[in-house]
Amino acid sequence: MNTEPELGVDIGALSARLRFNPEDGCIWLERERMLLVHLSAYAAFRKELIEAVGQEAAKRMLMRMGHAGGSSDGALARRARPESDMLTNFLAGPRLHAIEGMVVVEPVAHSFDPATNFQAGEWIWRNSIEVEAHLKEHGLSKEPVCWSAIGYATGYTSVFMGRPILYREVECRAMGHAQCRIVGKPAELWEDGARDDLQNGLCLSEPWNSDTDHWERTAGVAAPALEWSDGRLLGMSPNFVSTMDLIGKVAPTDAPVLLVGEAGVGKKSSARALHRLSKRARQPFVHFSCSVASGDALDAELFGLEKGALAGAAVSRNGRVERANGGTLFLEDVHCLDARAQAKLLRVLQAGEVERLGGGQPRPVKLRVIAASTPRLMAAVRDGCFREDLYYKLSAFPIRLAPLRERRSDIPLLLKHFVTEFAGRHDKRIRSVAQSAIAFLLTYEFPGNIAELESMIERAVILAPDAGTIDLSHLSSPLDQDSPRFFSVSRAGRLSMGGTEEPAATDGTPSLDRLLDGNFSLETFENEIIARAVERASGNLSAAARELGMTRPQLAYRFRKSRGVEEDEARDAF
Known part of the structure; x- marks a missing residue:
């Protein structure tokens, strides 16, 4: 069996891209959400699929499924380690196939030329999950059965190489062979052509273009061409x-x-989409935040003002309701309206007329009202602070807008949009987003939702080097020290919290070896951990000393020394 160096890929580095977020019920392989399925369930599904549509149709479906997964992983591998050579990145594919539980891949022969996008090879597959599923339900087969795995290999290689590369299974353990064996080469080099495989649904006609939009590869899909797409309204x-x-x-x-x-x-973006899609789209869209004023000022701003109604009111003027006549009035934070404004708004909705402040003659208006509020509106109704009849009038058609943490799969699309927007605005060129940054974005809770993501990406674009990469450090804010909560896979195959490596032995020797193998400075490490302990204790040296397991004088000495203060000065000071 080939050893790991023959594939040239660090299994630990790839496993670190697999992250488990049990709080949200999500498993992520970088930006792709994954699914764990029981082998028995997969075998039962495969059997029922074959019985329902026939073996040839089932084969086509499973090959297409594998092709989709392989195409996605091919895009991941191309951007996984930009500092590595193309061959090293390509060989991540067999490792990804193993990490995802499909097969163990051993190379037999391999030809790779990135200059001409040429790839051909022969590989041994062991422990194929498809073979086990087929043998479990059907016994031995007259033909190869690793359908989705073949689709995966074809999709992965075609996307990575930028040309149609077709794989076929020439030996299969389900047929009685000792192992599964596959052969791949450019589709046009197969003597019998690739037409049969094209009929099986493999998309070999759209090769990967290395010059295509990088952010489409980051998102995994192109931004949907939807009529409501406007930056904040992006998602699938x-x-x-x-x-x-x-x-x-x-x-x-x-x-x-x-x-x-x-x-x-x-x-607000949703309200604008409602207006754009309505028959009032050519009429005014008037936005008013109900939290900016109260009393007479709110009355005048929203419903208008007659001359002399207030001190300094030399002329009459329209309010937002009259300005929106014929169009749409969007009331943000509607729960902030006071009792008088609520009564006048109810009259607008019920009678279609508005009364200005200081004027007794109602004016007819015909408009559509879109109101917005946080969930506090329902509490205000229960507490009697917001009129129940007005609430039911406004909520003729309620729509709940999900927080970003409930639609994490939309984050790559939003990321692409905001990076592109802010790179243009600030005259920066951003090449990529680091895996650690993507992992953080996919697991962070986003209490501020899309607005917080937008600010975070703008800050990151400003901090990132021109023509460089957005890293995790560029996303962090000195005002917010929240950390992502996720599990990743350690090199030993165990789950570890927060992406940290779990030591394989209780004495921690592997972890120490990794520190010593890297660019490690004991003095720098000690200074940083002391500074962090003091920061966590809000400057209380006694509390920080207890956390570090030392006395206060010991910590005081080391803390002053780390800040460049001489020993005798530190002794005098403490």
């Missing part, structure tokens, strides 16, 4: 698609809409 997650479906259904009507969601989820 079930939550997002469901929300946009509701917006599409209610937009052509005049029904009032209530948007409810946490701060930063995109309520």
Whole structure:
């Protein structure tokens, strides 16, 4: 059996890209959400699929499934380690196949030329999950059965090399052979052509172009060409698609809409999408934040003002309601309206008329009202602070906007958009996003939702070097020290918290060896851990000393020394 160096890929480095986030029920392989499936369940599904549609149709479906996964991993491998040579990156594919539990891959012969995008090779497959599934339900086969694995190999290699590379299984353990063996080469070099495989659904007609948009590869998919896409309204997650479906259904009507969601989820963008998709799209869209004023000032801003109604009111003026006549009025933070404003707004909705401050003659208006609030609105109704009749009038069609933590699969699309936008705005060129940064974004809770992501990416673009990479350090803020909560796979194959390596032995020798093999400075490490302990203790040296397991004088001496203070000065000071 070939040893790991023959593949030239560090299994630990690839395993670190696999992250488990049990709090959200998600498993991530970099930016791709993964799924663990029981072999018995997969075998039962495979059997039922074959019985339902026939073996040839089932084969096509499973090959397409594998092709999709291989294409995704091919994109991951190309960007995984930009400092490595192309061959090293390519050989990540067999390792990824093993990490995902499909097969163990051993190279027999391999030809690789990145200059001409040529790749051909012969490989041995061991422990194929498809062979086990087939033997479990069907016994020995007359033909190869590693259908999805073949689709994976073809998809991975074609995407990575930028040309159609076709793999075929020439030996299979399910047929009685000692092992599975596959052969791959450019599709045009197969003597019988690739037409049969094209009929099986393998997409060999769109080669990978190394000059294509890097951010499409980061996201894994192109931004969807949807009429509501405007930066904050980007996504393909079930939550997002469901929300946009509701917006599409209610937009052509005049029904009032209530948007409810946490701060930063995109309520204003959703309101604008509603307006754009409505029959009032050519009419005004007027936005008003109900939290900016109260009393007479709120009354005047929202409903208008007659001359002389207030001190200094030399002329009459329209309020936001009248300015939105014929169009759409968007009321943000509607739960902040006081009792008087609530009564006048109810009159607008019920009677279609508005009364200015200081004027007794109501004015007719015809407009659509879209209101937005945080979940506090329902509490205000229960507490009697917000009129129940107004609430039911505004919520004729309520839409809940999911927080970003419930639609993590949309983060790559938003990441692409914001990096592109801010790179252009700040005249920067960003080449890529580091794996550690992507891992953080996919596991961070985002209490500020899309607004927080937007600010985070703008800061990262500014801090990142021109034509460089956005790293994890560029995302962090000195005002927010939250850390991602996730599990990753250690080199020993165990789950470890926060991406840290779990030592393989209780004495910690492997961890110490990795430190000593790297560019490690004991003095720097001691200074940093002391500074961090003092910071965690808010400057309390006694508390920091207890955390470090030393006395306060010992810590005081080391702390002063780390800051460049001489020993005698430190002794005098403490």
